[in-house]
Amino acid sequence: MEKNKSVEEFISKKDPWKKELELLRSIILTTELEETVKWGMPVYTLNNKNVVGIGAFKSYVGIWFYNGVFLQDDQKKLINAQEGKTKGLRQWRFSTIEEIDRELVLQYVKEAAQNQKDGKEVKPGKIKDIPMPEDLKEAFISNETLKKAFDNLPPYKQKEYIEHIATAKREATRISRLEKITPMILQGIGLSDKYR
Incomplete structure (x- = not known):
C-alpha cells in the first residue's frame, strides 16, 4: 500500500509517540485498508468507510475502531472513551511500545475490516428535537x-x-x-x- 505523506507529517510531529504510531501504522498497512487523513488524524478506510484510526495524546497512544462495538474483544482491550455518548466507537490505548502486540492488533484490525465488509455499522440516531431559541x-x-x-x-x-x-x-x-x-x-x- 502507498504511504500517505500527510500521515508521515502527522507522525513526525508526535513526540514522544513516534515509534508507537509508526508501529501501529505498519501493522495497519499490511491490510487492505486505505490510508487517509480526516480531522487531522490518520484514518484507515474500506470502500470510503472509516474502519480504524490512530492518534497520540498526552498520556497514551491509541487505535480506535469506528464500529468497535461489533468486535469480539475476547482480550478485553477496548474501551468506550465517552460512555453514554459514543455508540459504536471503541479505543485501545497503549502507554508504552511494549504493550503493542503486533499479532493481536492485526487480528482486531482484520476483524474490523471484515465487519465493515459484512455491513456491521452503527447507524446514526434520529436527531433529537431541540426547541428553537x-x-x-x-x-x-x-x-x-x-x-x-x-x-x-x-x-x-x-x-x-x-x-x-x-x-x-x-x-x-x-x-x-x-x-x-x-x-x-x-x-x-x-x-x-x-x-x-
Whole structure:
C-alpha cells in the first residue's frame, strides 16, 4: 500500500509517540485498508468507510475502531472513551511500545475490516428535537432571507446552529454567536464544515 505523506507529517510531529504510531501504522498497512487523513488524524478506510484510526495524546497512544462495538474483544482491550455518548466507537490505548502486540492488533484490525465488509455499522440516531431559541426565532422574523437559507440547510446543520445558540447561557453570548453565524447560514455553510 502507498504511504500517505500527510500521515508521515502527522507522525513526525508526535513526540514522544513516534515509534508507537509508526508501529501501529505498519501493522495497519499490511491490510487492505486505505490510508487517509480526516480531522487531522490518520484514518484507515474500506470502500470510503472509516474502519480504524490512530492518534497520540498526552498520556497514551491509541487505535480506535469506528464500529468497535461489533468486535469480539475476547482480550478485553477496548474501551468506550465517552460512555453514554459514543455508540459504536471503541479505543485501545497503549502507554508504552511494549504493550503493542503486533499479532493481536492485526487480528482486531482484520476483524474490523471484515465487519465493515459484512455491513456491521452503527447507524446514526434520529436527531433529537431541540426547541428553537427565541433569539434565532426573532432573527428569522426580522430577516426572511436568513430564514430561507436556514430552511435549506440539512437537518444536522440546522441542529448544530440551534444547539450553538441554545447552549449560550448569557444573552450577550447568544447575540454574539448569532452575529457570527448569520453570514455562515446565508452562505449555506455548516457550523462544523471546516472540520469535515
